[in-house]
Amino acid sequence: MPEEKQGLRRIRSYVIRTPRASKSHDALIQSAHSEGIYYSLHNYGDREVANLLEYLQSVIFPHPAPWTYAHETPVFSVSAEDNKPLQENKSAYPLFWIDIGFGNGDSLIKFAQQFPHILFLGIEVHELGVRQALSKASRYELDNVLVVRGDVLDLLEAFAGHIRVHAVTALFPDPWPKKRHQKRRLFTEASLSLVAKIMHPGAMFGFASDWQPYSEEVGAFLSSSESFEVLFSPYAPRPFWRAQTKYEKKSIADGRLTRDILATRTDVL
Numbered sequence: 038m039p040e041e042k043q044g045l046r047r048i049r050s051y052v053i054r055t056p057r058a059s060k061s062h063d064a065l066i067q068s069a070h071s072e073g074i075y076y077s078l079h080n081y082g083d084r085e086v087a088n089l090l091e092y093l094q095s096v097i098f099p100h101p102a103p104w105t106y107a108h109e110t111p112v113f114s115v116s117a118e119d120n121k122p123l124q125e126n127k128s129a130y131p132l133f134w135i136d137i138g139f140g141n142g143d144s145l146i147k148f149a150q151q152f153p154h155i156l157f158l159g160i161e162v163h164e165l166g167v168r169q170a171l172s173k174a175s176r177y178e179l180d181n182v183l184v185v186r187g188d189v190l191d192l193l194e195a196f197a198g199h200i201r202v203h204a205v206t207a208l209f210p211d212p213w214p215k216k217r218h219q220k221r222r223l224f225t226e227a228s229l230s231l232v233a234k235i236m237h238p239g240a241m242f243g244f245a246s247d248w249q250p251y252s253e254e255v256g257a258f259l260s261s262s263e264s265f266e267v268l269f270s271p272y273a274p275r276p277f278w279r280a281q282t283k284y285e286k287k288s289i290a291d292g293r294l295t296r297d298i299l300a301t302r303t304d305v306l
Protein backbone atom coordinates (compact mmCIF):
# COMPACT_ATOMS: atom_id res chain seq x y z
CA MET A 38 0.00 0.00 0.00
CA PRO A 39 1.47 3.44 -0.87
CA GLU A 40 2.58 5.44 2.16
CA GLU A 41 0.11 8.26 1.44
CA LYS A 42 -2.78 5.80 1.44
CA GLN A 43 -1.57 4.20 4.67
CA GLY A 44 -1.53 7.65 6.27
CA LEU A 45 -5.17 8.12 5.30
CA ARG A 46 -6.34 4.67 6.28
CA ARG A 47 -4.72 4.10 9.62
CA ILE A 48 -6.97 6.30 11.76
CA ARG A 49 -10.66 7.19 11.82
CA SER A 50 -11.52 10.85 12.29
CA TYR A 51 -14.85 10.04 13.97
CA VAL A 52 -16.50 7.78 16.51
CA ILE A 53 -19.95 6.43 15.65
CA ARG A 54 -22.30 6.96 18.58
CA THR A 55 -25.71 7.28 16.93
CA PRO A 56 -28.03 4.28 16.65
CA ARG A 57 -28.90 2.73 13.31
CA ALA A 58 -31.39 4.51 11.10
CA SER A 59 -35.08 4.08 11.78
CA LYS A 60 -37.42 2.63 9.18
CA SER A 61 -38.77 6.11 8.41
CA HIS A 62 -35.25 7.28 7.68
CA ASP A 63 -34.73 4.40 5.27
CA ALA A 64 -38.04 5.31 3.62
CA LEU A 65 -36.99 8.95 3.32
CA ILE A 66 -33.74 7.96 1.68
CA GLN A 67 -35.52 5.52 -0.60
CA SER A 68 -38.09 8.06 -1.76
CA ALA A 69 -35.54 10.85 -2.11
CA HIS A 70 -33.38 8.51 -4.15
CA SER A 71 -36.21 7.43 -6.40
CA GLU A 72 -37.04 11.08 -7.08
CA GLY A 73 -33.42 11.48 -8.14
CA ILE A 74 -32.93 14.38 -5.77
CA TYR A 75 -30.72 13.03 -3.04
CA TYR A 76 -28.41 10.14 -2.96
CA SER A 77 -27.34 8.29 0.10
CA LEU A 78 -24.82 5.51 0.12
CA HIS A 79 -25.99 3.48 3.03
CA ASN A 80 -23.84 0.38 3.03
CA TYR A 81 -22.10 1.34 -0.10
CA GLY A 82 -19.82 -0.64 -2.29
CA ASP A 83 -18.05 -0.19 -5.60
CA ARG A 84 -21.30 -0.33 -7.55
CA GLU A 85 -22.95 2.49 -5.57
CA VAL A 86 -19.85 4.64 -5.90
CA ALA A 87 -19.81 3.98 -9.65
CA ASN A 88 -23.52 4.93 -9.85
CA LEU A 89 -22.90 8.13 -7.92
CA LEU A 90 -19.98 9.06 -10.17
CA GLU A 91 -22.01 8.34 -13.27
CA TYR A 92 -24.85 10.49 -11.94
CA LEU A 93 -22.51 13.36 -11.05
CA GLN A 94 -20.84 13.22 -14.44
CA SER A 95 -24.25 13.45 -16.09
CA VAL A 96 -25.39 16.56 -14.20
CA ILE A 97 -22.21 18.60 -13.93
CA PHE A 98 -21.46 20.77 -16.88
CA PRO A 99 -17.80 21.64 -16.36
CA HIS A 100 -16.93 25.29 -15.96
CA PRO A 101 -13.22 26.01 -15.67
CA ALA A 102 -12.67 29.37 -13.94
CA PRO A 103 -15.16 29.61 -11.15
CA TRP A 104 -13.96 32.40 -8.91
CA THR A 105 -13.69 36.15 -9.02
CA TYR A 106 -13.03 38.36 -6.03
CA ALA A 107 -15.41 40.92 -4.60
CA HIS A 108 -15.02 42.73 -1.30
CA GLU A 109 -12.02 40.54 -0.50
CA THR A 110 -14.14 37.40 -0.57
CA PRO A 111 -14.14 34.85 -3.36
CA VAL A 112 -17.45 34.61 -5.17
CA PHE A 113 -18.47 32.49 -8.10
CA SER A 114 -18.19 34.18 -11.47
CA VAL A 115 -21.11 32.17 -12.87
CA SER A 116 -24.41 33.60 -11.77
CA ALA A 117 -27.74 31.86 -11.35
CA GLU A 118 -28.91 33.91 -14.34
CA ASP A 119 -26.07 32.56 -16.53
CA ASN A 120 -27.04 29.06 -15.58
CA LYS A 121 -30.79 29.39 -16.12
CA PRO A 122 -30.97 28.02 -19.66
CA LEU A 123 -28.68 25.18 -18.68
CA GLN A 124 -30.81 24.21 -15.73
CA GLU A 125 -34.09 24.56 -17.56
CA ASN A 126 -32.97 22.45 -20.48
CA LYS A 127 -30.70 19.87 -19.03
CA SER A 128 -31.05 20.01 -15.26
CA ALA A 129 -27.29 20.40 -15.24
CA TYR A 130 -25.04 22.53 -13.07
CA PRO A 131 -21.91 24.43 -14.09
CA LEU A 132 -20.42 24.26 -10.61
CA PHE A 133 -19.98 21.53 -8.07
CA TRP A 134 -19.19 22.02 -4.36
CA ILE A 135 -18.47 19.40 -1.70
CA ASP A 136 -19.14 20.12 1.98
CA ILE A 137 -17.22 17.72 4.21
CA GLY A 138 -18.67 16.71 7.59
CA PHE A 139 -21.85 18.79 7.40
CA GLY A 140 -23.09 17.87 10.90
CA ASN A 141 -26.83 18.60 11.08
CA GLY A 142 -26.75 20.10 7.57
CA ASP A 143 -27.37 23.75 8.53
CA SER A 144 -24.47 25.16 6.52
CA LEU A 145 -25.04 22.81 3.61
CA ILE A 146 -28.68 23.85 3.35
CA LYS A 147 -27.79 27.56 3.54
CA PHE A 148 -25.21 27.08 0.78
CA ALA A 149 -27.79 25.41 -1.44
CA GLN A 150 -30.29 28.20 -0.78
CA GLN A 151 -27.76 30.93 -1.55
CA PHE A 152 -26.43 29.34 -4.72
CA PRO A 153 -29.25 27.58 -6.58
CA HIS A 154 -27.03 27.16 -9.65
CA ILE A 155 -24.42 25.12 -7.82
CA LEU A 156 -24.74 21.41 -7.13
CA PHE A 157 -23.80 20.56 -3.54
CA LEU A 158 -22.67 17.21 -2.29
CA GLY A 159 -22.60 16.87 1.48
CA ILE A 160 -20.65 13.98 2.94
CA GLU A 161 -21.26 13.06 6.56
CA VAL A 162 -20.46 9.91 8.41
CA HIS A 163 -23.21 10.20 11.05
CA GLU A 164 -26.60 8.84 10.17
CA LEU A 165 -28.47 11.33 12.34
CA GLY A 166 -26.90 14.24 10.45
CA VAL A 167 -27.79 12.66 7.11
CA ARG A 168 -31.38 12.27 8.28
CA GLN A 169 -31.54 15.91 9.46
CA ALA A 170 -30.05 17.28 6.23
CA LEU A 171 -32.41 15.22 4.10
CA SER A 172 -35.42 16.47 6.05
CA LYS A 173 -34.29 20.10 5.67
CA ALA A 174 -33.53 19.76 1.97
CA SER A 175 -36.95 18.24 1.48
CA ARG A 176 -38.70 20.91 3.63
CA TYR A 177 -37.12 23.73 1.60
CA GLU A 178 -37.67 21.86 -1.66
CA LEU A 179 -34.04 22.11 -2.65
CA ASP A 180 -33.07 20.17 -5.70
CA ASN A 181 -29.39 21.09 -5.76
CA VAL A 182 -28.31 19.07 -2.72
CA LEU A 183 -27.02 15.54 -2.64
CA VAL A 184 -26.30 13.87 0.65
CA VAL A 185 -24.03 10.91 1.07
CA ARG A 186 -23.40 9.02 4.25
CA GLY A 187 -19.87 7.75 4.49
CA ASP A 188 -16.26 8.43 5.29
CA VAL A 189 -15.18 11.32 3.09
CA LEU A 190 -11.76 9.77 2.54
CA ASP A 191 -13.33 6.71 0.89
CA LEU A 192 -15.43 8.90 -1.38
CA LEU A 193 -12.60 11.24 -2.34
CA GLU A 194 -10.37 8.31 -3.18
CA ALA A 195 -13.11 6.96 -5.43
CA PHE A 196 -13.60 10.38 -7.06
CA ALA A 197 -9.91 11.07 -7.75
CA GLY A 198 -9.20 10.90 -11.46
CA HIS A 199 -12.92 10.85 -12.36
CA ILE A 200 -14.50 14.07 -11.23
CA ARG A 201 -13.38 17.54 -10.18
CA VAL A 202 -15.03 20.11 -7.96
CA HIS A 203 -15.06 23.90 -7.90
CA ALA A 204 -15.17 24.21 -4.13
CA VAL A 205 -14.61 22.12 -1.04
CA THR A 206 -15.57 23.29 2.42
CA ALA A 207 -14.71 21.79 5.78
CA LEU A 208 -16.39 23.76 8.52
CA PHE A 209 -15.46 23.04 12.09
CA PRO A 210 -14.03 19.57 11.55
CA ASP A 211 -13.68 17.74 14.89
CA PRO A 212 -10.62 19.35 16.52
CA TRP A 213 -9.64 16.39 18.71
CA PRO A 214 -7.92 18.73 21.18
CA LYS A 215 -6.46 16.10 23.52
CA LYS A 216 -2.90 15.25 22.61
CA ARG A 217 -3.55 11.51 22.51
CA HIS A 218 -6.46 12.06 20.06
CA GLN A 219 -4.76 14.48 17.68
CA LYS A 220 -3.92 11.70 15.24
CA ARG A 221 -7.66 11.43 14.53
CA ARG A 222 -7.79 14.85 12.89
CA LEU A 223 -9.28 14.53 9.43
CA PHE A 224 -7.12 17.17 7.75
CA THR A 225 -3.51 16.11 7.43
CA GLU A 226 -0.93 16.57 4.71
CA ALA A 227 -2.09 13.28 3.13
CA SER A 228 -5.82 14.02 3.19
CA LEU A 229 -5.26 17.55 1.86
CA SER A 230 -3.33 16.20 -1.10
CA LEU A 231 -6.27 13.90 -1.75
CA VAL A 232 -8.59 16.94 -1.61
CA ALA A 233 -6.28 18.69 -4.11
CA LYS A 234 -6.63 15.77 -6.51
CA ILE A 235 -10.37 16.29 -6.90
CA MET A 236 -10.20 20.10 -7.30
CA HIS A 237 -10.11 22.04 -10.57
CA PRO A 238 -7.20 24.48 -10.85
CA GLY A 239 -8.57 27.71 -9.40
CA ALA A 240 -11.08 25.88 -7.20
CA MET A 241 -11.52 27.00 -3.61
CA PHE A 242 -10.86 25.19 -0.34
CA GLY A 243 -12.60 26.77 2.65
CA PHE A 244 -11.77 25.68 6.19
CA ALA A 245 -13.01 27.08 9.49
CA SER A 246 -12.08 26.05 12.99
CA ASP A 247 -12.42 27.41 16.48
CA TRP A 248 -9.40 25.41 17.61
CA GLN A 249 -6.36 27.53 16.93
CA PRO A 250 -3.73 24.73 16.88
CA TYR A 251 -5.79 22.90 14.24
CA SER A 252 -6.13 26.05 12.09
CA GLU A 253 -2.39 26.67 12.41
CA GLU A 254 -1.65 23.08 11.41
CA VAL A 255 -3.92 23.16 8.36
CA GLY A 256 -2.63 26.64 7.38
CA ALA A 257 0.94 25.29 7.52
CA PHE A 258 0.09 22.20 5.43
CA LEU A 259 -1.62 24.34 2.79
CA SER A 260 1.14 26.95 2.68
CA SER A 261 3.83 24.33 2.20
CA SER A 262 1.86 22.47 -0.48
CA GLU A 263 2.54 23.21 -4.15
CA SER A 264 -1.09 22.36 -4.89
CA PHE A 265 -2.55 25.25 -2.88
CA GLU A 266 -2.16 28.98 -2.59
CA VAL A 267 -3.42 30.41 0.69
CA LEU A 268 -5.41 33.62 0.28
CA PHE A 269 -5.49 36.31 2.96
CA SER A 270 -2.69 34.64 4.94
CA PRO A 271 -2.80 33.58 7.68
CA TYR A 272 -6.58 33.92 8.09
CA ALA A 273 -9.34 35.10 5.79
CA PRO A 274 -12.22 37.46 6.62
CA ARG A 275 -15.36 35.53 7.41
CA PRO A 276 -16.81 34.49 4.02
CA PHE A 277 -20.30 35.91 3.53
CA TRP A 278 -21.62 32.51 2.46
CA ARG A 279 -20.78 30.78 5.72
CA ALA A 280 -23.85 30.64 7.96
CA GLN A 281 -23.50 30.46 11.72
CA THR A 282 -24.24 26.89 12.76
CA LYS A 283 -25.29 25.48 16.11
CA TYR A 284 -21.70 24.35 16.54
CA GLU A 285 -20.32 27.86 16.01
CA LYS A 286 -22.93 29.46 18.29
CA LYS A 287 -21.81 27.19 21.12
CA SER A 288 -18.19 27.92 20.38
CA ILE A 289 -18.85 31.69 20.55
CA ALA A 290 -20.75 31.22 23.82
CA ASP A 291 -17.71 29.36 25.17
CA GLY A 292 -15.52 32.34 24.18
CA ARG A 293 -13.65 30.78 21.26
CA LEU A 294 -12.66 32.63 18.11
CA THR A 295 -13.24 31.17 14.65
CA ARG A 296 -10.44 31.27 12.12
CA ASP A 297 -11.26 30.94 8.43
CA ILE A 298 -8.74 29.72 5.89
CA LEU A 299 -9.33 30.12 2.15
CA ALA A 300 -7.01 28.60 -0.40
CA THR A 301 -7.15 28.08 -4.14
CA ARG A 302 -5.91 25.11 -6.02
CA THR A 303 -2.89 25.89 -8.15
CA ASP A 304 -2.48 24.14 -11.46
CA VAL A 305 0.48 22.10 -10.22
CA LEU A 306 -0.08 18.68 -8.66
Ligand SMILES: C[S@@+](CC[C@H](N)C(=O)[O-])C[C@H]1O[C@@H](n2cnc3c(N)ncnc32)[C@H](O)[C@@H]1O
Nearest residue numbers: 050051138139140161162188189208209282284
Ligand atom coordinates in the same frame (compact mmCIF):
# COMPACT_ATOMS: atom_id res chain seq x y z
C1 LIG B 1 -17.80 19.35 14.73
S1 LIG B 1 -18.84 18.76 13.48
C2 LIG B 1 -19.11 20.18 12.47
C3 LIG B 1 -20.37 20.09 11.69
C4 LIG B 1 -20.70 21.24 10.71
N1 LIG B 1 -19.73 21.33 9.63
C5 LIG B 1 -20.85 22.59 11.39
O1 LIG B 1 -20.09 23.51 11.06
O2 LIG B 1 -21.72 22.73 12.22
C6 LIG B 1 -17.77 17.75 12.48
C7 LIG B 1 -18.52 16.73 11.63
O3 LIG B 1 -17.62 16.01 10.78
C8 LIG B 1 -18.07 14.67 10.66
N2 LIG B 1 -16.95 13.80 10.24
C9 LIG B 1 -15.84 13.51 10.95
N3 LIG B 1 -15.03 12.71 10.25
C10 LIG B 1 -15.64 12.48 9.06
C11 LIG B 1 -15.30 11.71 7.92
N4 LIG B 1 -14.16 11.03 7.88
N5 LIG B 1 -16.16 11.70 6.86
C12 LIG B 1 -17.32 12.40 6.91
N6 LIG B 1 -17.71 13.15 7.98
C13 LIG B 1 -16.87 13.17 9.05
C14 LIG B 1 -18.60 14.36 12.05
O4 LIG B 1 -19.51 13.28 12.04
C15 LIG B 1 -19.25 15.68 12.45
O5 LIG B 1 -20.62 15.72 12.11
